[in-house]
Amino acid sequence: MQGKRLIHLLFGIAFLTASFSAYASDPKKGALTPQDRKTEVSAYVKHHNLDTHDFGLFSYTGADGAHHQIGFPLPVILWVDGLHVFSSGALHHGESVVASGDKYFALDTHSYKIYETDASGVLNYDADHHVTNVAPLDFSITKSVFMIMLVSVMLFMIFMGLAKSYAKNQSLPSGVGRFFEPIVLYIRDDIAIPNIGPEKYQRYMPYLLTVFFFIWFLNLFGLTPLGINVTGNIAITTALAVITFLITNFTGTKDYWKHIFDPLGHAMPWVAKLPIYIILVPIEVLGIFIKPFSLLIRLYANMQAGHIVLGSLIGLIYVFQNWLGGTLAFGLSFAISLIELLVALLQAYIFTMLSALYFGFASETHDHAVEHDGEVQHL
Secondary structure, eight states: OHHHHHHHHHHHHHHHHHHHHHOOOOOOOOOOHHHHHHHHHHHHHHHHHHSOOOEEEEEEOOOOOOEEEEEOOOOOEEEESEEEEGGGGGGGGGGGGGETTEEEEETTTTEEEEEEETTTTOBBTTTSOOOOOOOOOOOOOOOOHHHHHHHHHHHHHHHHHHHHHHTTTTOOOTHHHHHHHHHHHHHIIIOOOOOOOOOTTTGHHHHHHHHHHHHHHHHHHHHTTTOOOOOGGGHHHHHHHHHHHHHHHHHHOHHHHHHOOTTTTTOOOHHHHHHHHHHHHHHHHHHHHHHHHHHHHHHHHHHHHHHHHHHHHHHHHHHSSSHHHHHHHHHHHHHHHHHHHHHHHHHHHHEEEEHHHHHHHHOOOOOHHHHHHHHHHOO
């Protein structure tokens, strides 16, 4: 298994390197200065981390000087005065205008968003270079959406197969289930039960297992040369954090909410507690929102930073353009890629662990009178 991952990793670096090479060696542009190469590498890294309407595997410049993109298009689904559906290939990477009904659409190559235009495809910009054209509601199957759907189908098939193998082999896994069973047991025995408790952990296990494998698989796909950075998209991490937030607060017990709005319990009379609660209760309420916010920022920042660093290191090969700088850049890229394999797993673990911890806070119950008596005796 490790050998296969290493081969895939080397293939990914080589593929991304080839993409940089084709991108940075356009004969139409002649010899580029180091500053020009830095600008192009920066633009390529930015493009690689964006969510687009097609899969771009790599590009090259042909003998005729034309720039060719290798990949495959995805469906574009827009709503503006009605539904408009067409292939992203019709946009030709922002070089063409698409007519759909009585509407015309063009792609802004800076933000990679689709806007309504006139028949000539003119995009209007304000002083800050923001497009002022009408932006339709975009329900397109972008590459991030495509990968979410693909990983969802993969997880469904894997765990359906795992359930069937348990049923056939008297609770003994077979095939790929032998790889996943220790991970499932670890999440149950070392994450869910210690943080939530043996009585209530089962109701949260489906979500914990789903979010762990969902994030892990997406992170691993992000290390392939497909240009995927789903968990580096703040909209995706926000959605995952909101789900954790909703589960935490909708399953919260009476004691959970009492701890937020009456954290001192019966330790003090209300007359004495009121001045303290003016400061303490807003902090507790703010903490409800800070927890999911920290989840989404942590996952987003770590994955986005990893992709930027890795892309920048590979780009250094074409900035230096000598054997020493190229060798060092490739060596560093390979080392960072190995670290990213660990980070992919680590970020899935951290998100799952903290989600279980928040669920534990929400589901715990206390006998405040007994707890208070214990504190008094201890003092």
